[in-house]
Amino acid sequence: MASFWRNTRFWRFAGQAISVVLIVAALGFLGNNLFGNLRQLGIQFGFNFLKSQAGFTIGDIPFAYKPSDSYNLALLVGLLNSLRVISVGIILATAIGVTAGIARLSDNWLLRKLAIVYVEGLRNAPLLLQLFFWYFAVFLGLPSPENAVSFGFISFSNRGIGLLGLQLSPEFSALLAGLTIYTGTFIAEIVRGGIQSVPRGQWEAARSLGLKPGLLMRLVIFPQALRAILPPLSNQYLNLAKNSSLAIAVGYPDLYAIASTTFNQTGRAVEVMILICATYLTICLVISLLMNVYNRSVQLVER
Template sequence: MRYSKKLTIQLLFAIAGLAILSVFISNLTVNLIRTGMGLNFNWLIQPSGFALSESSLPYKPSDNYLWVLFIGWINSLKVIIAGLILATIFGLIAGIARTSQNILLKKVSSLYVALIRQIPLLLQLMFWYFVVFLSLPESPIPILGSMVIISNQGIIFLGLNLSVEFSSLLIGLSIFSGASIAEVIRGGLNSISKGQWEAFRSLGISENLGMFRIVLPQALPAIIPGLTSQYLNLAKNSTLAIAVGYADLYAVSDTTITQTGRAIEGFIVLLVSFLLLNLIISGGMEVINRLTMKSNYHF
């Protein structure tokens, strides 16, 4: 009886959702017919006619819109993947530091999380772009020997030339997302019973080894769901790249819509592209979650 009631409620919600969706589609169709535009994607094979500030693949203005949108998608994917790696490193360090017995590390990491989470991401991106990078001298400044070289043209890291737009976006996104990831990691570590911490300390195992070999693996099932949400937020926040002039998917789509006047089709392409990005992230994290659950079961 209870199962039947739940099934009925779910069915009603599904019908309501489909009804709302049908109303939106109907209104869209009527408006398109009224304006005489209709849905048309033929513009995708027309020459784009505009240049890109940054391209990971060969591109010239005579290439079609489909190709330039793909390049924008690749640019987005590039900064998102790099951002996920850096943000995870920042978040892991800060999250572990917040559970540390070292008072100084705990205070510094708490200040980082509190400060960064209170400042809007857009302001942070503009800070890194206008205040930090564009204020640097033109002459290269070596850091860590010759491993990293910075200037107002961007960053050279191990031979890779990162533009000032890409560098500003990457650092801003990583630091901002890292603060939220730190809280997710701290919550996961705090979910582990104190007995686990006391056990490895009583065995004379060092804090670092005990953290990464005993505590952190057990905390991963509690960390990964929240981590997935933060990864998806980072992917969506990357659309603020337009504020620093980075040619990501959103910036390229905005220019494309302006030139072609095909706003609805442009937003459909943008929606499908970001849906694909988010599905890749969610699918990857789901695989990691299953592997983690399996390894913790054997553990």
């Protein structure tokens, strides 16, 4: 009979036991310190403070909110603001990215080079810096609404973007511009890679069928490229959602910005942290679930 230290099952059990002990010990140590420190600060854990008056004003509000409302309501405003910028951002970033990705493969030299300059130029600079640039240098530097820069139905001024009577605040506009243009560079590369992954024979076959370039792209190449595009694309959507938390840099009241104000006013680090984590995890989970469902519908069904 082999001795027990030669037994794999013993070692598997020991390994599990050791890891459990280590993890529990580490968590216990941290938790113990946490409770000790909180007691020293005189803070009692609980979410009841959310019902008290928030007392701060919020610039962008989707519904009637006043400073005398509760933190709950303020955080809801933040959540809705986040969802607004994420959903619009995803749509616009996809449009920009797909356009730039196709332009990178165009047989027009100038268009191709322009797309390369856009992708290489903007994805290698930090998003935060681009947000600062869009907000302080572009939107706040624009003329006042009376002499706004206008292109038909859309006009730009230091009060933000006016779109068919809809007025978007400069904070929202700057955040949206920064997020979509930055994420667009990554999506462009994904789209280019996806299109290039379609075998040459498919192009040749479609051309020999007499399809025009537009139809060829729409009917033959793009549906096949989509299979390679979707998984990394959903990663970019997640990145966009997470990066939307940089809104605080341009003063847009998204979920993180309001949670951070709540922390500054109440000092409730743990509760605010839990709220931020839970919300962003949920948002990310929902996006990846939706993308997985869509992804499954375009994947090749193999027998």
